[in-house]
Amino acid sequence: GENVEQHPSTLSVQEGDSAVIKCTYSDSxxxxxxxxxxxxxxxxxxxxxxxxxxxxxxxQRIAVTLNKTAKHFSLHITETQPEDSAVYFCAAGPMEYGxxxxxxxxxxxxxxx
Amino acid sequence: GAVVSxxxxxxxxxxGTSVKIECRxxxxxxxxxxxxxxxxxxxxMLMATSNEGSKATYEQGVEKDKFLINHASLTLSTLTxxxxxxxxxxxxxxxxxxxxxxxxxxxxxxxGSRLTVL
Numbered sequence: 001g002e003n004v005e006q007h008p009s010t011l012s013v014q015e016g017d018s019a020v021i022k023c024t025y026s027d028s029x030x031x032x033x034x035x036x037x038x039x040x041x042x043x044x045x046x047x048x049x050x051x052x053x054x055x056x057x058x059x060q061r062i063a064v065t066l067n068k069t070a071k072h073f074s075l076h077i078t079e080t081q082p083e084d085s086a087v088y089f090c091a092a093g094p095m096e097y098g099x100x101x102x103x104x105x106x107x108x109x110x111x112x113x
Numbered sequence: 114g115a116v117v118s119x120x121x122x123x124x125x126x127x128x129g130t131s132v133k134i135e136c137r138x139x140x141x142x143x144x145x146x147x148x149x150x151x152x153x154x155x156x157x158m159l160m161a162t163s164n165e166g167s168k169a170t171y172e173q174g175v176e177k178d179k180f181l182i183n184h185a186s187l188t189l190s191t192l193t194x195x196x197x198x199x200x201x202x203x204x205x206x207x208x209x210x211x212x213x214x215x216x217x218x219x220x221x222x223x224x225g226s227r228l229t230v231l
Contacts, residue, residue, distance in 0.1 A: 032218050043206060043222040044157065051218075089156060095218040097210050098145040103157045 002027040004092050006104025013080050015113045023090035023104050024072040032095035033066060033073045038087045038106075047088075048075070051095060080111045115141045115211050119223030126197055127231055134192045134226045136207030142187035143209035147220075148180075151204040163190040163207075197230040204228075 003026040013019050025033075034049035050057045050064045050073065057064050061080075066073040073092075077084055087108050093101035116139040126132050136146055144165040149157040161182055162170040169182035179201075181193040194201055206225040211217055 034220065041225075041227075043224050046219060046221070049219065091220070097212050097218065098162075099210075100147060100159055100162055101220055102159070103149075105156045108154075 002030055002092055002102040004090060004102050004104045006090050006107060008107060009105065010108045010110070012110045012112060015080060015082060015111050017080055019075075019077045019080050019084070019109055019111075021075045021088055021090070021107045021109075022072060023074070023092070024070075025092040025102075026071065027092070028068075028071070029094060030092040032093055032101070033064070034091050034101070035062075035064060035075045036089045036091065036103075038089065044089060077109075080109075082111050082113050085109055085111045115143075115209060115216075115219070115221045117143075117207065117209050117221050117223040119207050119226055121226055122224055123227050123229075125229045125231065128198050129196055131193055131195045132197055132228060134194075134205055134207075134228075136190045136192070136209075136223050138188045138209050141209075141212065143190075143212070144187060146184065146190040146207055146209045148182065148190075148192050149206045149208065151206060151225075153204075157206065160192075160205075165190075194228065197228070199230045202228055202230045 006023045031052035036044035037047045038044040063076040087106045090104040091101040118137045120135045146163040148160045160175045163184040165184045171177045184190040207223045211219045
């Protein structure tokens with residue numbers, strides 16, 4: 001089955017700096033890679049995702065890159081703000097309906113003002 | 114995107130009692146839903162895949178007799194924690210994937226239910 005590893009477990013950055021979180025996956029059949037942001041006590045919210053037919057996707061300050069050959073994908077947040085502080089989870093799995101996603105262990109991001 | 118609603122948000126119960134958590138898809142039909150469990154400061158661990166009209170598929174190590182899942186309609190899945198004990202205290206979250214359209218495959222979560230067993 002799929003195994004997802006996520007690094008780092010914690011990340012502290014200064015406001016305005018960039019933050020990068022990296023994940024690796026094991027199953028070459030996985031073709032869908034979402035990123036979720038979870039604030040304390042709340043549900044995970046999808047912030048960006050990428051499918052295996054593209055190598056990069058960007059949405060304002062957030063971008064995700066995918067290297068299928070190396071089986072890793074990364075989340076990039078530029079110009080970080082205090083409200084970016086949260087736990088971020090990556091996930092991997094088949095895109096098709098009914099299939100489960102496997103989540104990484106999570107990264108606690110702290111943006112210091 | 115799809116809206117998934119979960120109830121109750123909080124529940125406190127005595128050890129040995131059973132607790133039922135409901136998960137509803139509000140604006141779409143979900144033949145498949147997923148139940149996750151999350152301990153403090155930890156990741157989302159998949160417990161089981163709930164299939165409408167058939168038995169749930171449980172992940173390795175999850176007791177099916179302990180965590181009963183019923184998916185009786187296209188919009189409702191329930192998780193019952195039977196004979197709950199303090200070690201069952203956790204944050205339980207359901208989710209469902211978008212079936213069609215531009216956002217096919219996206220996974221949306223319910224609000225989560227925090228269970229505390231005394």
